[in-house]
Amino acid sequence: MSYKTIVVNLAVDANPAPIVKLATELAQRFDAHLVGFAAADVPPLVSTGEGLVYEGEVMQIARTEIEKRLAELRDIFENIVPNSISSEWTQYICGPTRALGIAARSADLIVTADGGEDVFRAVDIGSLVLGAGRPVLVTSGNAEHLLAKTVLVAWKDSREARRALSDSLPFLAKANEVVVATMETGPTGDVRNSLADVAVFLEQHGITARTEVIAGDADGDRLVAFARSIHADLIVSGAYGHSRLSEWAFGGVTRSLIDESGINRLLSN
Incomplete structure (x- = not known):
């Protein structure tokens, strides 16, 4: 048994370099295909001085900012992963926990850093483990290596x-x-x-x-x-x-x- 496809989650609000380096090493170790992944979503309600309201223009600005960040993450992923490793990129405008569950369909292993409180921008680790149907490797801190000796x-x-x-x-x-x-x-x-x-x-x-x-x-x-x-x-x-x-x-x-x-x-x- 081996991991033939590894999905690495790049959180939109974190430095992606450490986890990409770690996942790259794992892909080399297991001769696996590496999928770079990132997702975030726009909250359906916007907070204003008058409470929570739907605001199309504000939501579009937020979506544009997310798309810009996803493009940055893709560039970082593709610059770090060498050509010798089989790899691809995927991204979603969607809650990252739900989107990772979709990506898990074709994965042997999910690699992610710790989650966060904002479900629109960070993974809920507990929900991911329960719903993905795949092992979830949660890396420590900003670790760039996992020897697992x-x-x-x-x-x-x-x-x-x-x-x-x-x-x-x-x-x-x-x-x-x-x-x-x-x-x-x-x-x-x-x-x-x-x-x-x-x-x-x-x-x-x-x-x-x-x-x-x-x-x-x-x-x-x-x-x-x-x-x-x-x-x-x-x-x-x-x-x-x-x-x-x-x-x-x-x-x-x-x-x-x-x-x-x-x-x-x-x-x-």
């Missing part, structure tokens, strides 16, 4: 974790060290059996992994701390093992990982 797989015996494990195989196959870890408070017998099965699964794919049980309740901060202790630069995790509503209301590992910008995360649902 040490990868932490956050394991829980769930559909989402199994999906994430399979989706991450191309990274795991090229890693120097793979650590599969789970967080557990009760008896560890069944947990260790589950981890052993995962290790066998990976071995069948030519990947050697060690397993760890992290004592304590499932907690995203604890997971990230463990990742740093083993010098992992990529965490692989299933997303939203509980309902998304309960995770956002009461916290959860997924929310912690989405909020964590200091490490690369591969999320799958």
